[in-house]
Structures are given as structure tokens and as C-alpha cells.
Amino acid sequence: MTTASALETLASPQAGHPEWLWRSGDLVPWEQAAVHVNAVGHASVAAVFEGVKAYLAADGERLLVFRLDDHLRRLADSARLCRLSLPHPADELHRAVVDLLTLNGYREDTYLRPWAFPRGIIREQMVPSGAVCEVIIDSWPFRSALDTERGCRAAVSSWLRVGEHSAPPRAKAFSNYHNGRLALMEARENGHDWPVMLNERHKVSEGAGACLALVRDGVAVTPSLTSGVLPGITRDTALVLLRDLGIPVEEREVDRTELYLADEIFFMGTAWEVLPVTTIDGLTVRDGTPGPVTRALSRAYGRLVRGEDDRHPQWITEVPLS
Ligand SMILES: Cc1ncc(COP(=O)(O)O)c(C=O)c1O
Incomplete structure (x- = not known):
């Protein structure tokens, strides 16, 4: 069974880089997309981003960008929550994604990362409200794990998920990921693959980069959107x-101990797709293999993103192969 670290390798950009990036209105060669070293620092703390996937259709003739407009809407929401100004409307970013996929000539599953950071040299510790952003769209190939038998060992973290009292959990902000990173390192140090984070009320929130659901007695249960989760697009799809x-x-508050009594548990995210949890805090979930609901959901998700289920056409942006 593929482990969590293999999952990270599959989604890793280390394998290379695209020829072209989209940068603030222009398609630019990778090598020319530089910023001054002083632009890194406080500006990075205020940056926001998205993770989008384009799947090769089952017919092998098109790329299908999954829920692009929902991702772009969340990017705008994240910018608003972090009080950043995005000078590019969603329809321009939508076209940019399509152009970039075409120009880079992708003919395989591709991960796209639109992200925005305050423009110029920001030396102030507190990036000013309304800071105008540069928007970048990066991309790289990834291999979907939907057809792979896999699972991961999860553990409840001692780090609480950022909450309404500290930083906006609904924002996909780079700064929020330090929270998940700490939880991930703790999980790995203790011999697990991924953390499950509780919120400030000590109810289940989500993973370090994915939402979570459990199944008990045939009912699927996921923490409500007021549990400190990022409003996951995969969660909504699931x-x-x-x-x-x-x-x-x-969709409701979920107790930690419900995880221990669950018949099935799985993570859901754009990068993670549907990732079964095989142990939780060392307790085996079911018999340690993915359960029937997880399998059925994973199959249905795979059919949807590859264009074999035409019931939700509004979620798919087709890009012909170049
Ligand atoms: C913190 C966090 N929660 C949840 C998710 C899942 O969201 P989505 O399904 O939209 O990728 C992600 C991934 O983007 C994430 O980073």
C-alpha cells in the first residue's frame, strides 16, 4: 500500500519546472520570473494561494480542470480575509490557467498553483491593509493516486488548528501552513503519517492539508464548516x-473519540484526493484496509475528474490537448 510520503513525492514539483508561468497578466518564461531578494520576508507571510488539478480525460483527448472557478473564488475570499488587493478578476485568471496549460503543452495530470503576494519591497512588519498583489500561476505534472491501493496512519495532534480567535481558518494563506507543518512534524516524529487537528473547542477540525470524514453505521460524518476547516472543494464534492x-x-461537530469508533476514516483534498486512514492514534480502523464507502467515493471521484460522469458539467473546464 502506498504510504503518505510516497504521496508527497507524487505531488512534488521537484521533478522539473514548466517552460512558462503566468505572472500578473503576462505569460513569462520560467527563468525570467524573478523577484528581488528583499521581496521575500514579510510579504510572504501575507501571501495566499490555491491548489487546482487538471486531469487527463479518460478519452485521452482533453485536460479537465476540476472546479477551477470555485478555486478562483476561494482565492478571492482568501485575499479578502487577508486584506489583500487582487488586481486580476476571476475570468482573467480562468483564461490564464487555460492558456498556461496549452502553452506548456501538458498531456498528463497537472497541478496548478495560483498564488498572490504583496507587490514590491515590503519592509514593514505589518503588510499594509489593501496591499496590491502580484499573481503567479505555477504548474507541474502530478500522478493521480486514485487507482492506487493506499492508506495512511493518522494521529491527533497536540497543536490546535488555527481558529477564528487567531487567524482566519477559511483563508488558504501560506502563514496558516506553519500550523499544519508543526502538526505534521509531530506526527512524523511519533511514527505516524499525517496529523488530525482539533479546533479551539477540542472538536475535530481537519488534517494538515485536507479535510476529514468518518463513517459509522453507514453514515458519513464530516466536521461542519464552523469547525475551523478550510472550506474544502474536495469535501464539498465528496x-x-x-x-x-x-x-x-x-456535517456537524465531531468528537475526538468518534474517530476511535469509526468504521472508516478518510482525508479529502485536491492534492490528496480521497486518502484512506488505516490507523488513528495507533488503533486500526476496520481491518486496516479502505472500507466500502471510502472505496465507492474514491471510484466516483475518479470517474468525475476524468470526465466519465457528466452529471456535474459546471465543475469541469475542458482544455483541448495542444
Ligand atoms: C488546510 C487545508 N484544508 C483542506 C484542504 C482541502 O481543500 P481542497 O479540497 O479544496 O483542496 C486543503 C487543500 O487545499 C488545505 O490546505
Whole structure:
């Protein structure tokens, strides 16, 4: 079974770089996309981003960008929550993604990262409210793990997920990821793959880069959006697919001990897709293999992102192969 670290390798940009990036309105060669060294620092703390995937369609003839407009909407939401000004409207960014996929000539599953950071040299510790951003769109190939038998060992972290009392959990802000990073390092040091974070009320929130759900007695349960989670687009997709599959779904507060009694647990995220949890705090979930609901959801998600399920056409942006 593939482990979590293999998952990271599959999604890693280390393998190379694209020929072209999109930068603040222009398609620019990778080598020319430089910033002054002094632009790194406080500006990075205020940066926001998205993670989007384009899947090669099952017919091998098109790339299908999954829920692009929802990701761009969340990018705008993140900028608003962090009081940044994005000078590019969503339709321009939508076209930029399509142009970039075409120009780079991708013919395989591709990960896209639109991100925004305050423009210029910012020496102030407190990046001013309304700071105008540069927007970059990076991309790299990834291999989907949807057809792979895999699982991960998860553990509840002693680090609480950033909450409404400290930093906006609904923002996909780089600064929030230090929180998940600390939890991840703790999990790895203790022999697990991924952390599960509790919120400030000590209810289950989410993973370090993915939402979470459990299944008990045939009902799928996921922490509500007021549990300190990023409003996950995969989470939202999974809720629709589970209902399509006839599986009842609950969005509510989830206790830590519900995880220990669950028949199935899985993470959900753009990068992670549907990742089964095989142990939680050392307790084996089911028999340590993915359960029927996780498998059915994973199959349905795979069919959807590869264009084999035409019930949700509004979620797919088609890009012909160049
Ligand atoms: C902290 C966090 N939670 C949840 C998710 C899952 O969100 P999505 O399904 O939109 O990728 C992500 C990934 O973007 C994330 O970084």
C-alpha cells in the first residue's frame, strides 16, 4: 500500500519546472520570473494561494480542470480575509490557467498553483491593509493516486488548528501552513503519517492539508464548516457524491473519540484526493484496509475528474490537448 510520503513525492514539483508561468497578466518564461531578494520576508507571510488539478480525460483527448472557478473564488475570499488587493478578476485568471496549460503543452495530470503576494519591497512588519498583489500561476505534472491501493496512519495532534480567535481558518494563506507543518512534524516524529487537528473547542477540525470524514453505521460524518476547516472543494464534492451514492451525510461537530469508533476514516483534498486512514492514534480502523464507502467515493471521484460522469458539467473546464 502506498504510504503518505510516497504521496508527497507524487505531488512534488521537484521533478522539473514548466517552460512558462503566468505572472500578473503576462505569460513569462520560467527563468525570467524573478523577484528581488528583499521581496521575500514579510510579504510572504501575507501571501495566499490555491491548489487546482487538471486531469487527463479518460478519452485521452482533453485536460479537465476540476472546479477551477470555485478555486478562483476561494482565492478571492482568501485575499479578502487577508486584506489583500487582487488586481486580476476571476475570468482573467480562468483564461490564464487555460492558456498556461496549452502553452506548456501538458498531456498528463497537472497541478496548478495560483498564488498572490504583496507587490514590491515590503519592509514593514505589518503588510499594509489593501496591499496590491502580484499573481503567479505555477504548474507541474502530478500522478493521480486514485487507482492506487493506499492508506495512511493518522494521529491527533497536540497543536490546535488555527481558529477564528487567531487567524482566519477559511483563508488558504501560506502563514496558516506553519500550523499544519508543526502538526505534521509531530506526527512524523511519533511514527505516524499525517496529523488530525482539533479546533479551539477540542472538536475535530481537519488534517494538515485536507479535510476529514468518518463513517459509522453507514453514515458519513464530516466536521461542519464552523469547525475551523478550510472550506474544502474536495469535501464539498465528496458530500455531493456520497449523497449521489445514497450514503447519508452529516456535517456537524465531531468528537475526538468518534474517530476511535469509526468504521472508516478518510482525508479529502485536491492534492490528496480521497486518502484512506488505516490507523488513528495507533488503533486500526476496520481491518486496516479502505472500507466500502471510502472505496465507492474514491471510484466516483475518479470517474468525475476524468470526465466519465457528466452529471456535474459546471465543475469541469475542458482544455483541448495542444
Ligand atoms: C488546510 C487545508 N484544508 C483542506 C484542504 C482541502 O481543500 P481542497 O479540497 O479544496 O483542496 C486543503 C487543500 O487545499 C488545505 O490546505
